[in-house]
Amino acid sequence: MKEDFLHYVWQHQYFDKADLRTVGGEEIQVLGPGHRNADAGPDFLNARLRLGDVEWNGAVEIHLKASDWARHQHQTDAKYDQVVLHVVYTYDADVARTNGSAIPALALGPRLAPALLARYQALVAAPPAAALPCAPLLGQVPEITKIMMAERALLERVEAKADAVAALHERLDHDWEATAYHALMAAFGFQKNSEPLARLAKAVPLAVLRRHRHDLHQLEALLFGQAGFLVDNDETADDTYIQALRREHEFLRHKYGLGPAALAVHEWNYLRLRPANFPPVRLGQLAGLLHARPALCDALLTAQSVGALTEFFRAPAPAYWRAHFRPGRPGKVPDLGKSSIELLITNVVVPLRVAYARSVGQPALVESSVALLAELPAEHNQFTDAFEALGFGHRTAADSQGLLALHKAYCTPRRCLHCAIGSRLVQGPQLRVVR
Template identity: 85%
Template sequence: MREDFLHYVWQHQYFDKADLRTAAGEEIQVLKPGHRNADAGPDFLNARLRLGEVEWNGAVEIHLRASDWARHQHQTDPKYDQVILHVVGQHDADVARTNGSLIPALALQSRLAPELLARYQALVDAPAAAPLPCAPLLNLVPEITRTMMAERALLERVERKADDVMALHQHLGQDWEATAYHALMAAFGFQKNSEPLARLAKALPLSVLRRHRHDQRQLEALLFGQAGFLVENEETTTDEYIRDLRQEYEFLRHKYSLVATALAVHEWNYLRLRPANFPPVRLGQLAGLLHARPALFDALLTAHSVAALAEFFQAPAPAYWRAHFRPGRPGKVPGLGKSSIDLLITNVVVPLRVAYARYVGQPSLVESSVALLSELPAEHNQYTDVYEALGFAHRTASDSQGLLALHKNYCAPRRCLHCSIGSRLVQQPRVAR
């Protein structure tokens, strides 16, 4: 049994309440179990209990064993002085507040229904290789429960991404244009090169790029120079384009004191990438986009459809980067593909718009931004395929994002009791479809 099971049991009051008493024999009446605390401090806040003849309002702390109180150093933490009841699986020690006053304890292990614990253990003890802990039991869960849980996971995923955007926005001095620039740069790395492209955004501030956005040659010199792609080697010795950019970059990097922040060639990843995904190709596409779309944030915010956003992202790369996979190495390069644009809308546009909508208090913009995902095709990978095979709806990117969140935040870490599906199975072993 894990502690999260006791949290679940206390929250829903799934235990025998007959002759409910503390470890010291005092009668307990639970008037209100309190609400879960997502921050530091006791597990449940604003609980209301009657202990003997006295009514108490305060917090409830939960542990598998009462002795965990001391192991977690709660006896020295003033935040836990508000605890009015210590709910435990086993009562193996008395505990006290910082002033030495004892805290009443309620031991639950003998009050748990064996079948409830057995259903919980069946989920959390599922083999690590099992795709979903509840896979053999899914036919017992109504389809609407599965659908609503996937939708909940989707919204949580979007909110977390929006939180990341808000943190970036705060770090950048609440500049939405700079926020869009940094988010877009990182996303153009498409996982393999997201980290170096994020560092490139820091190494080349938008304030510098803004001064040269209308001069494509200078814009390319800054981007490729700071990325470390303008070094001279055997492939670029006779390449006039690279030589010209190098000369321009030498002037600009001294003008803006950029020398110390530049990346090196070895910091970029090429392993297991198709040439169309090589970092210089992606950077060329970014150069074309930054030159053709000088107001990034406004354009991403005001586009009302996936079609409008697709048109935004289809700005042509500079001619050289439509014909070279890397400096000095020619080859026909395709433009930014539809699947890449779909990922950019999913991972940049939607979170950016949701973050802004929360910032200015526009709930309708949150809804319309999330709705964009329903216009995009479903993403198929090793995770979504498992859920689809088990009967989960998987028609659009909205479904894909929900299933990915379900896997990452609930199924993989075995957080079954936090999931509506797992909670339903623990409560009722036989549920009609």
């Protein structure tokens, strides 16, 4: 059993309250269990309890064993002096506040229904490697519960991504254009190279790029030079285009005091990447986008459809980077693909629009931004496929994002009791595990 289960039991009051008393025999009335505390300190705050003839408003701390109080050093932590009731599964020790005053305890072990405990144990019995702990029990869950939970997880995922954009916006002195630039730069790394591209965005300030957006050659020089791709080696020794970019970069970096290249070639990841995903290819596509789209943020905020956004991302890369996978290494390079554009809309455009809408108070923009996900096709990977095989709806990117959020935020950390599906399984009638 995990302590999380006792939190769930206390929050929903799923225990026998007949003749409810402390271990010392004092009568208890739970007028309000309080609310979960997400920060340091007691587990539940602002609980309302009547102990004997006295009504208390304070905190409740929960442990599997009463002796965990001392093991966690709560007896020396003043934050726990507000605790008015110690709720435990097994009572094996008295506890006290920092001033030595005793804290009454409630032992839940004898008050838990065996069926409730059995349902919980059936839910958590899945091996650690199981992708979905509740998979054997899903047939017992109403379809509406699964749909609603996937939708809830989707909104939580979008909100979390929007929070990250809002934090970036704050770090960039509340400049939305710079926020769009930094977000797009990192996203063009498509995970494998997101970190070095995010560093490159810091190394080449948007204020500098803005002065040269009209000149694609200078944009390339700034970006590729600071990325460390304009080195002199055997492959580029006879490449006059790279040599010209190198000379331009030297001039511009001295002009703006940028210093030498911010990254080295070895800091970029090529392992298990197809040539079309190589970092120089993506950087060339970014250079083309920055040259063709002078107002990034405004365009992303005002686009009315997935079609309009797709057209936005179709800006052609410079001619050299449509014919070279790496500096000095020729080859036919495809344009930014449809699936890549869909990922950019999902991971950059929607969170950016939601973060902006929240900051200016435009709830309609939040709704229309999330609705874009329903226009995109579903993403398929090992996680979404596992949910789909279990009967979860999976037709659009909105479905994919909800299922990925379920996996990451609930299934992997085993937060089953925080999930509507897991909660339904624990609450429901006696369940039979279907193998």
